[in-house]
Amino acid sequence: MALHPDRLLPIEPDARTIARRLYGQVAGLPILSPHGHTDPRWYAEDAPFPDPATLFVKPDHYITRMLYSQGVRLEALGISSRDGTAVETDGRKIWRLFAQHWYLFRGTPSRLWFEHSLESGFGITERLAPDNADRLYDEIAAALERPEFRPRALYDRFNIEAISTTDSATDALDAHQAIRASGWKGRVLPAYRPDAVVDADRADFRTEVRRLLDLTGQPATWDGYLTAHRERRAFFKSLGATSTDHGHPTARTADLDRAEAQALFTRLLAGPAAPEDAELFRAQMLTEMARMSLEDGLTMQIHPGSYRNHNPALFTRFGPDVGADIPRQTSYVEALKPLLDAVGNEPDLTIVLFTLDETAFSRELAPLAGHYPVLRLGPPWWFLDSPEGMRRFRELATETAGFYNTVGFNDDTRAYLSIPARHDMARRVDCACLARxxxxxxxxxEEAAETAVDLAYNLAKRAYKL
Amino acid sequence: MALHPDRLLPIEPDARTIARRLYGQVAGLPILSPHGHTDPRWYAEDAPFPDPATLFVKPDHYITRMLYSQGVRLEALGISSRDGTAVETDGRKIWRLFAQHWYLFRGTPSRLWFEHSLESGFGITERLAPDNADRLYDEIAAALERPEFRPRALYDRFNIEAISTTDSATDALDAHQAIRASGWKGRVLPAYRPDAVVDADRADFRTEVRRLLDLTGQPATWDGYLTAHRERRAFFKSLGATSTDHGHPTARTADLDRAEAQALFTRLLAGPAAPEDAELFRAQMLTEMARMSLEDGLTMQIHPGSYRNHNPALFTRFGPDVGADIPRQTSYVEALKPLLDAVGNEPDLTIVLFTLDETAFSRELAPLAGHYPVLRLGPPWWFLDSPEGMRRFRELATETAGFYNTVGFNDDTRAYLSIPARHDMARRVDCACLARxxxxxxxxxEEAAETAVDLAYNLAKRAYKL
Amino acid sequence: MALHPDRLLPIEPDARTIARRLYGQVAGLPILSPHGHTDPRWYAEDAPFPDPATLFVKPDHYITRMLYSQGVRLEALGISSRDGTAVETDGRKIWRLFAQHWYLFRGTPSRLWFEHSLESGFGITERLAPDNADRLYDEIAAALERPEFRPRALYDRFNIEAISTTDSATDALDAHQAIRASGWKGRVLPAYRPDAVVDADRADFRTEVRRLLDLTGQPATWDGYLTAHRERRAFFKSLGATSTDHGHPTARTADLDRAEAQALFTRLLAGPAAPEDAELFRAQMLTEMARMSLEDGLTMQIHPGSYRNHNPALFTRFGPDVGADIPRQTSYVEALKPLLDAVGNEPDLTIVLFTLDETAFSRELAPLAGHYPVLRLGPPWWFLDSPEGMRRFRELATETAGFYNTVGFNDDTRAYLSIPARHDMARRVDCACLARxxxxxxxxxEEAAETAVDLAYNLAKRAYKL
Known part of the structure; x- marks a missing residue:
């Protein structure tokens, strides 16, 4: 099952030949990863990764959700429960369970990422199956102990030029400071993700806001709160940040006057948030963040549309990020208007829009990005970061927004080993689209070749100011 | 115009060659038809089918709606009017009218099903046209008189292994009992469809509920009503039912406490239902039905999203099912939450979700089915049970839900002759997708071949416990 | 970069060969352009077109929006500002700016239309670029001075058989009268577009209604207003109109009784419209216009779903139609019901539905058009009048509505030079779909060939009674 050199390229021979040539021009380009969730401590500490199950199975919600949907209990996958109930701790047993269900991933991108990781990372060209699970486990486990599988060595092997992590507004960025202090030449950048101090629907909102204010020595006023954001953004920027990231349930924005905003902020600090207040505050904060981006030049990313923790039984038992976040219908045209009315025509601001609702690509997002100077379209994200999802994105968005209102690829992953696989997939699919x-x-x-390089490298570099 | 052996397979030669091999492995598999609308009396009585127009034109709303859209009056197609106005009774005249408009079906699945039925059923390989209409009518009419065109003979010829009908909660299932009593080995199973006693928007709701309570000797209380359902489900199960079916305007579910549910039920029995009460009762009943499925093991099917009888003039004159049911936007994420909160994590329950709104496949349905153990995706249904509809379904759902959170094909038809054609179409389209x-x-x-067999046979067998 | 004879045809050789044969049958058919925005004065006056920038850049909102989205100011493109601020007047400078950004249009239909226009109109087969911008400008400018580039000569060269303009209800149709008086044989028809006297959200609504009433000598009553419409429609019809056109924010319709309608009309004339009143009045007027179409035989077109002038800063400065109209979600099933209840089953009425929301094609529009005798589907419109948009339209609509509930192609453009390019694109894409x-x-x-001719010519002729 060795990886085929033509995988994901067009089936039709003429188009495949063209796609091969285009892909040849981008296959070796450095990786820019301006949006993702790897742990900065990996690069700071450069410690070996633990066993194969902890590397490939437990942290990957694409993997755990599929197994769970087919009756595998999360305990059996070693996902820690909040109540301390015993979960499987034997990586080998988890790996066997994974191998036994590997057929479930036929036709999914997880299949392609995993096999790419096995082959390019470990030289394994067999398909995972119950009868080779133990042997592959041993091979991977042995490799992980070798120096060339440490995070920094992989950074070089993966040909990464820059990679962003995602960090809470109140994070001290110790790991980022340690990376800088170490003298290592890798470029690992924080990104400012203030959701915990912006989303009043979260149980810990008031605690987090208090922590933000304490950290910056600001008073509990609207102005103090905004100043605190400005200071934290400057701190992030001092450690290399070039972007902010905002994961909201909807794309709603608002532009309240100062008195209204102060009153809203006061209500939210006083006690449990009314749902409409929480939504309005998130909406207002998108506009405020856009204004701050205008000041400090950080590229702004908006990721709306996920219904987080849809499964309360699992959330209670295992917490967030175990596969129960579900997309929902998302509309942008009226939602973004207050923000766009405020800053939509600014030539020096970049706002990257993402969606989990593909119907918005041709109907709303491409027309918006094909008009407003501040808007760019993020790549197909979460559930859509797949060969068919990427193909549909190009087919739905390009005719209205062109290629140049998009920003290249984001791997958006905490699965470090899969990063080259994900970028390779995006490059192949984009080259296939161009070849057609x-x-x-x-x-x-010749234009397609130039565009392929832009999609694989230049657009991300420009949009994220890398 | 003989059927081409490669029809619906990929155009590109390499993929076509692969698809041919895959199709070769599934073409001859028995038919499992776990959801459909054939009349159980056909199998009980085994009487000859009447004339060609009554077989092919009058009962097929795909046919009558298209003809009506182009100005053909339903009277001229022999559709009985409720007011007793004269309608065409001469099957030959209806057939000629059909032949004259046959070109309208270019590019539609009806075209493919009909020609498959003509060729494989009757050996007819000419395209229907005004100048051969009479001759083809005579050929088909003559064939229908022969024993091998009786329902039971066709069941064998079609290689059906099991077929479900759809039956009202209060149906005595006489035909099903007669089939069992006859000693015939065909497997015709009822399915429990309680819409008439669940949907308080229907004019006959209170009459139907009364009938249900009388039939089971239950009091007109919420508990009595639920017990009545339990008893009828047990009765259906005793005659082979393995599933229930629920056709609702929306996917909304609710989980009221007992007192609220009793109060709601009382209001509905007392008089005309307020629209919100009717919606809430349907919502509550989906959750109740799911709970009963947990008890009795019947697989549950939810078919939301049809605006029934959109054309009041036609409804008044001809009643339901004449082609004026129109899909509408359907959302699932919040709608299904009460039901999923109650039973979503049960390992032994299967709920099959259908949609008429394709936008839900990648955005909501695949993520939901790719997480919740109880959920599976039904095949593309009504309006979408077509080559392009099926292809889009696989492209939109597979990358997130995989193949194994789907349940194979449902023909969903009352057009008995078209059943092999419909299953053949689904097998071809799935093999084409796998081949790509x-x-x-x-x-x-080798994996694709295994998956092709699962999609054509095993997944339906498992999901519907056949 | 000469146009390739196989452009937009299928990549796969067998399908391409078939598509070539189909295209060969339609490539030379006359152009029917039943919906568009060319200026009738062009045909009346037959004056030369001005410079290349005024012809190709300034009036084309597909061009200006894309350039604006990438930071080009509208002033630099010569778009007149309302406040009289200086804008670029040197066509050559605008052209150079356009050439410099021409790469932005890769993958867009604008690219294909422009290059088709350059080659077929001016014999130019070079790609526009900064280094040939001046030379191409000179070539085009020189050509525009020659008699064969005058509007009437182009009408003949383009092989136009009939073309509709779009005209306000109160337009005197001077240009149309002049065309008729001139004895020229070209067939340029007005279309009745009463939006300005129907949309009470417009600032000039009351002025426009007053003008309509004055023009027809009608009193300011609901009946007087309806009579005024009838008279204007008759006037338009006397000058060749065969259709009306209605651009509304939503597809909502209503069917108020006379007293309610009179009261609503009175409220709207009395002062600023409440948003719900304005929406209800537009809704009511769609039903009234449908009734009038039943009387006078004008084909009715409904174009819903555009959020007009989304960018207030640009609107204030440059007015409408500069690229800031954004589509939004549009639903039809409940919205159209009042109108369809009133006239949906009429055999002699034709209503053409358009959408900017592709999700409605398979879910709502094809099922509606595949049932109601009055409904036909307009071609993919605005943002969707592109190769992928057209392909998706056929794939999403045909299986339910067939080909014969559609109406052929509308170019919908004010870019006269692009009309042959747009029709050629539609013919190629339709032939590609049929070939597949x-x-x-x-x-x-043989059926595909017949259908290709119907799609390219006969269906428009029939639906628009040309």
Whole structure:
């Protein structure tokens, strides 16, 4: 089952030949990973990764959700429960369970990422199955002990040029400071993700706001709160941050006057948030964050549309991020208007929009990004970061927004080993799309080649100021 | 116009060759038809089918709606009017009218099903047209008089292994009892469809509930009503039922406490239902039915999203099911939450979700089915049970839910002759999809072959416990 | 970069060969343009077009929006500001700016239309670029001075058989009268577009209604207002109109009784409209217009779903139609019901529905058009009048509505030079779709050929009574 050199390229021979040439120009480009969730301590400490199950199975919600959907209990996968109930701790047993269910991933991107990781990372070209599970486990476990599988060595092997992590507003960024202090030449950048101090629906909102204010010595006023954000952003920027990230349930924005905003903030600090107040505050904060981006130049990312922790039984038992976040319908046209009315025409601001609702690509997002100077379209995200999802994105968005209102690829992952696989997939799918345009004579190959390089490298560099 | 052996397979030669091999492995598998609308009396009585127009034109709302949309009056198609106005009774005249408009079906699945039925059923390989209409009518009419065209003979010829009908909660299931008593070995199973006693928006709701309570000797209380359902489900199960079916306007569910539910039930029995009460009662009953499925093991099917009888003039004149049911936007994420909160994590319950709104496949349904153990995705249904609809379903759902959170094909038809054609279409389209994954190296052919058999046979067998 | 004869045809050789044959049958058919925005004065006055920038850049909102989205100021493109601020007046400078950003249009239909126009209109087969911008400007500018580039000569060269303009209800249609008086044989028809006297959200609504009433000598009553519409429609019809056109924010319709309608009309004339009143009045007027179409035979077009002038800063400075109209979610099933209840089953009325929300094609529009005799589907419109948009339209709509509930192509443009390019694109994409159906044996080639001619010519002729 060795990886085929033409995987994901067009089936039709003429288009495949063109796609091969295009892919040849981008396959070796450095990786820019401006949005993701790797742990900065990995790079700071450069410690070996633990066993194969902890590396590949437990932290990957694409993997755990699929297994759970087919009756595998999360305890059996070693996911820690909050109540301290015993969970499986034997990585080998978890790995066997994974191998036994590996057929479930046929037709999914997880399948492709995993096999790419096994082959390019460990030289394994067998398909995982119950009868080779133990042997592969041993091979991977042995490799992980070798120096070339430490995080920094992998950074070099993966040809990463820059990678962003995602960090809470109140994070001290110790790991980032340690990386800088170490003298290592890898470029690991924080990104400012203030959701915990912006989303009043969270149980810990008031605690987190208090922590933010304490950290910056600001009073519990609207102005103090905004100043605290400004200071934290400056601190993030001093450690290399070039972007902020905002994960909201909806794309709603608002532009309240100062008195209204102060009153709203006061209500939220006083006690449990009314749902409409929480939504309005998130909405207002998107506009405030956009204004601050105008000041400090951080590229702003908006990720709306996920219904977080949809399964309360699992949330109670295992906490967030175990596969129960479900997309929902998301609309942008009226939701973004207050923000766009305020800053939509600014030439020096970049706001990257993401969606979990594909219907918005041709109907709303491409027309918006194809008009407003501040808007760019993020790549297909979460559930859509797949060959068909990426293909549909290009087909739905390009005719209205073009290629140049998009920002290249984000791997958006905490699965470090899969990063080269994910970027490779995106490059292949984009080259396949471009090759089809060349093959039916909508684009000349020399233009396609230039565009392929832009999609794989230049657009991310420009949008995220890397 | 003989059927081409490669119809619906990929155009590209390499993929077509792979698809042919995959299709070769599933073409001859028995048919499992776990959801449909054939009349159980056909199998009980085994009487000849009447004339060609009554067989092919009058009962097929795909046919009558298209003809009506182009100005053909339903009277001229022999659709009985409620007011007793004269309608065409000459099957030959209806057939001629159909032949004259046959070109309207270019590009539609009806075209493919009909021609498959003509060729495989009657050996007819000419395209229907005004100038051969009479001759084809005579050929079919003559064939229908022969024993091999009786329902039971066709059951064998079609290689059906099991077929479900859809039956009202208060149905005595006489035909099903007669089939069992006859000693015939065909497996015709009832399915419990309680809409008439659940949907308080229907004019006959109170009459139907009364009938249900009388039939089971239960009092007109919420508890009595639930017990009545339990008894009828047990009765259906005793005659082979393995599933229930619920056709609701929306996917809304609720989980009221007992007192609220009793009060709601009392209000509904007292008089005309307020729209919100009717919606809430349907919502509550989905959760109750799910709980009963947990007890009795019947697989539960939810079919939301049809605006029934959208055309009041036609409804008044001809009643339901004449082609004026129109899909509408359907959302699942919040709608299903009360039901999922109650039973979503049960390992032994299967709930099959259908949609008429394709946008839900990648955004809501695949993420839900790719997480909750109880959920499976039904095949593309009504309006979407077509080559492009099926292809889009696989492209939109597989990357997130995989193949194994789906349940194979449902023909969902009352057009008995078209059943083999419909299953053949689904098998071809699925093999085409799998072949494309093999051709661009996302899947190995041996896995694709195993999956093809699962999609054509095993998944339905498992999900519907056949 | 000469246009390739196979552009937009299928990549796969067998399908391409079929598509070539189909295209060969329609490539030379006359153009019917039943919906568009060319200026009738062009045909009346037959004056030369001005410079290349005024012809290709300034009036094309597809061009200006894309340039604006990438930071080009509208002033620099010569778009007149309302406040009289200086804008660029040198066509050559605008053209250079356009050339410099031409790469932005890769993968967009604008690219294909422009290059088709350059090659077929001016014999230019070079790609526009900064280094040939001046030379191409000169070539085009020189050509525009020649008689064969005058509007009437182009009408003949483009092989136009009939073309509709779009005209306000109160327009005197001077240009149309002049065309008729001139004895020129070109067929330029007005279309009745009463939005300005129907949409009470517009600042000039009351002025426009007053003008309509004055023009027809009608009193300011509901009946007087309806009579005024009838008279204007008759006037338009006397000058060749065969259709009306209605651009509304939503597809909502209503069917108020006369007293309610009179009261609503009175409220709207009395002062600023409440948003709900304005929406209800637009809704009511769609039903009234449908009733009038039943009387006078004008084909009715409904174009819902655009959020007009989304960018207030640009609107204030440059007015409408500069690229800030954004589509939004549009639903039809409940919205159209009042109108359909009133006239949906009429055999002699044709209502053409358009959408900016593709999700409605398979879910709502194809089922509606595949049932109601009055409904037909308009071609993919605005943002969707592109190769992928057209392909998706056929894939999403045909299986339910067939080909014969659609109405052929509308170019919908004010860019006269692009009309042949747009029709050619539609013909190619439709032939590609048909060829794929032939290649995978869903349709015979002789039927596909007949259908291709219907899509390119006959369906528009019939639906618009040309």
């Amino acid at each position: 345009l060349v093959a039916d004579h909508r684009l000349d190959e | 994954l093999v051709a661009d190296h996302r899947l190995d052919e | 159906l032939v290649a995978d044996h869903r349709l015979d080639e």
